[in-house]
Amino acid sequence: MSNTVLNVENLTMNFGGLRAVDDVSLSIKKNEIVALIGPNVAGKTTFFNCVTGVYAPTEGKITITPPEKNTEVINGLKPHKITEKGLARTFQNIRLFQNMTVLENIMIGRHCRLKSGILGAVFRSPSTREEEEKLLHDSYAILKKIGIERYVNDLAKNLPYGAQRLLEIARALATDPFLLLLDEPAAGMNPNETRNLVDLILRIRESENVTIFLIEHDMSLVMSLSERIYVVDYGQLIAQGTPDVIKRDKRVIKAYLGEEVHA
Amino acid sequence: MNNAVQELKKSLITSLWFMFLTFPIMVIRVNTVENIIRWRWSNMIFVGIFSFVMSYFWRGMLKKKERGDKLVDFSRFMPSKLRNLDIRETLADKKIAKPVLIILLLAALVFPFVAGMYQTSIMTTALMYIILGLGLNIVIGLGGMLHLGYAAFYAVGAYTYAILHRDFGIGFWVALPLGAVLAMLFGMLLGFPVLRLKGDYLAIVTLGFAEIVRIVLENWNDFSSGPSGIANIPRPSFFGMKLPLPTATIYIYMITLALVFFTIFVVRRLENSRLGRAWEAMREDAIASESMGVNITTTKLTAFALGAFWAGMVGVIFAAKTTFVNPASFTLMESVLVLCIIVLGGMGSTTGVIVGALIIVLLPEYLRAFSEYRMLLYGAVLVLMMVFRPNGIIQKVRKRYTVDISELSSGGSNE
Numbered sequence: 079m080s081n082t083v084l085n086v087e088n089l090t091m092n093f094g095g096l097r098a099v100d101d102v103s104l105s106i107k108k109n110e111i112v113a114l115i116g117p118n119v120a121g122k123t124t125f126f127n128c129v130t131g132v133y134a135p136t137e138g139k140i141t142i143t144p145p146e147k148n149t150e151v152i153n154g155l156k157p158h159k160i161t162e163k164g165l166a167r168t169f170q171n172i173r174l175f176q177n178m179t180v181l182e183n184i185m186i187g188r189h190c191r192l193k194s195g196i197l198g199a200v201f202r203s204p205s206t207r208e209e210e211e212k213l214l215h216d217s218y219a220i221l222k223k224i225g226i227e228r229y230v231n232d233l234a235k236n237l238p239y240g241a242q243r244l245l246e247i248a249r250a251l252a253t254d255p256f257l258l259l260l261d262e263p264a265a266g267m268n269p270n271e272t273r274n275l276v277d278l279i280l281r282i283r284e285s286e287n288v289t290i291f292l293i294e295h296d297m298s299l300v301m302s303l304s305e306r307i308y309v310v311d312y313g314q315l316i317a318q319g320t321p322d323v324i325k326r327d328k329r330v331i332k333a334y335l336g337e338e339v340h341a
Numbered sequence: 342m343n344n345a346v347q348e349l350k351k352s353l354i355t356s357l358w359f360m361f362l363t364f365p366i367m368v369i370r371v372n373t374v375e376n377i378i379r380w381r382w383s384n385m386i387f388v389g390i391f392s393f394v395m396s397y398f399w400r401g402m403l404k405k406k407e408r409g410d411k412l413v414d415f416s417r418f419m420p421s422k423l424r425n426l427d428i429r430e431t432l433a434d435k436k437i438a439k440p441v442l443i444i445l446l447l448a449a450l451v452f453p454f455v456a457g458m459y460q461t462s463i464m465t466t467a468l469m470y471i472i473l474g475l476g477l478n479i480v481i482g483l484g485g486m487l488h489l490g491y492a493a494f495y496a497v498g499a500y501t502y503a504i505l506h507r508d509f510g511i512g513f514w515v516a517l518p519l520g521a522v523l524a525m526l527f528g529m530l531l532g533f534p535v536l537r538l539k540g541d542y543l544a545i546v547t548l549g550f551a552e553i554v555r556i557v558l559e560n561w562n563d564f565s566s567g568p569s570g571i572a573n574i575p576r577p578s579f580f581g582m583k584l585p586l587p588t589a590t591i592y593i594y595m596i597t598l599a600l601v602f603f604t605i606f607v608v609r610r611l612e613n614s615r616l617g618r619a620w621e622a623m624r625e626d627a628i629a630s631e632s633m634g635v636n637i638t639t640t641k642l643t644a645f646a647l648g649a650f651w652a653g654m655v656g657v658i659f660a661a662k663t664t665f666v667n668p669a670s671f672t673l674m675e676s677v678l679v680l681c682i683i684v685l686g687g688m689g690s691t692t693g694v695i696v697g698a699l700i701i702v703l704l705p706e707y708l709r710a711f712s713e714y715r716m717l718l719y720g721a722v723l724v725l726m727m728v729f730r731p732n733g734i735i736q737k738v739r740k741r742y743t744v745d746i747s748e749l750s751s752g753g754s755n756e
């Protein structure tokens with residue numbers, strides 16, 4: 079089990095009387111691309127929120143194994159701590175820093191990898207200046223890698239929709255993650271943009287050496303990209319396996335299309 | 342053509358309404374002694390004409406605003422060479438910006454010697470509000486947290502000097518950093534309970550905090566002398582020398598001016614740092630910034646603490662300038678005034694806050710010529726500003742970064 083990077087055991091999340099995630103267990107291996115799918119309100123995003131620390135799960139255990147480090151439990155940690163440990167995410171409904179420039183968005187992503195504090199900012203010590211200089215270059219390099227460098231000084235809110243989605247991925251990459259969680263990265267994209275996104279995700283995996291865990295509704299993307307798929311419905315895990323297995327799974331088809339009614 | 346007729350018609354209706362509404366107060370005058378009514382019909386005509394013209398003008402301005410035209414095209418009055426000049430771009434040019442700044446600095450330095458004591462004193466107040474505005478701007482403009490209790494920190498600074506002098510005989514120069522640091526601690530004290538709050542709730546709690554501070558000062562007689570306040574606070578001494586009043590006024594002006602520059606310097610550096618970016622990210626989207634690795638707790642606390650720092654500093658100057666402090670100087674109005682400065686000047690913009698402070702403080706002073714209409718005009722200016730420039734007089738310009746691409750590509754190939 080040494081190459082498992084994320085292991086979730088019996089995760090349960092209650093909101094009052096509502097059980098959004100019910101006893102879900104899964105594990106993701108290094109450099110895999112894994113998809114989490116399911117009908118609307120199945121609890122996919124809640125699952126992501128539990129893993130990234132936005133919610134503290136009611137029950138269960140989440141452990142991560144960063145490369146060349148020891149396994150550790152991360153439930154109950156604050157989101158920024160989890161990001162520091164190397165989990166980065168994007169959001170379903172784009173959450174960019176609208177009134178900041180594209181480059182500044184990336185710079186925020188690098189925030190947790192920088193050190194300078196108040197005194198460094200005021201006195202601009204050589205180490206701070208060096209850090210800022212490097213930050214500028216690193217941030218631009220990330221933009222270039224994702225292919226949105228021409229927007230560098232534009233406000234995030236003025237970007238076309240597809241570019242905003244890419245900027246979210248770029249911002250997440252800026253945190254130097256080993257596991258990237260993408261929440262519906264292709265939502266609202268046209269087929270052409272989606273194809274480019276597939277290429278991009280594959281490319282990122284190679285060049286950045288990251289593992290990718292994504293939620294997606296676009297089945298063509300899910301089937302062409304992911305190596306393994308987990309399916310949830312009403313908070314429960316109903317199937318798992320390779321795309322081919324999932325396509326034929328009766329419970330999955332039932333969850334998506336409903337059952338025939340026999341009169 | 343039809344449009345113009347429509348506009349005239351609408352203005353006519355407005356003026357008829359005004360004539361009707363002001364009829365009881367402008368036309369009828371009852372003389373209770375002789376029991377006769379005087380009908381002043383001429384007043385009605387004036388009201389009619391005035392409201393017609395104003396309404397027509399107002400509508401025209403709103404139309405212009407909707408079209409995105411300039412409200413007043415100043416370039417028409419300029420020589421042709423200057424007409425196509427973009428002020429912002431020109432000022433961004435270092436060759437022009439430097440002399441302009443030097444001239445402004447010289448003007449500020451010479452001002453107290455040219456103008457009288459009264460003018461110097463007003464200008465010192467304006468400078469104090471510049472610092473207050475820049476400080477609160479950290480919390481509101483950058484951090485995006487609606488803070489209505491800023492006067493509390495101002496009070497902390499002022500009372501630090503007043504009480505330390507009364508009880509321990511501590512002088513201005515020692516009290517200045519102490520007041521600022523103490524206000525900063527109070528800022529953190531307020532920061533802890535409001536960590537989870539935002540928006541309206543945050544505003545209410547900060548407002549309550551300011552009231553607590555004020556009411557404690559008002560009622561704790563042994564500590565703060567209650568509503569009667571603390572008097573005989575000395576003005577700053579010049580290397581141990583006591584200065585006569587006119588010189589002391591100039592001296593305080595100079596100290597405040599120096600502190601304004603200090604504030605601008607520090608605030609601008611903070612803004613363009615890792616911390617400043619975190620503040621802005623928190624304003625834009627707290628959840629996203631947390632997920633990007635920004636520690637919201639420390640970011641919020643530093644915003645509150647560093648915002649309060651400047652208020653404490655100005656508080657000490659205030660105590661030294663007026664030589665008297667009492668709780669009545671630190672009411673909610675004071676916090677609202679500083680908020681006005683930021684909103685009017687332009688949220689997040691340093692230049693905007695400076696301009697806003699000058700307008701808000703100096704305008705009522707120079708409007709004294711209009712005596713009883715002073716506050717009416719002041720209010721009208723604020724309303725007009727908010728209608729026609731809702732983002733403030735000077736909007737924040739985002740820093741544009743330049744990246745040396747050639748250097749980058751060679752660095753990238755090494756990876």
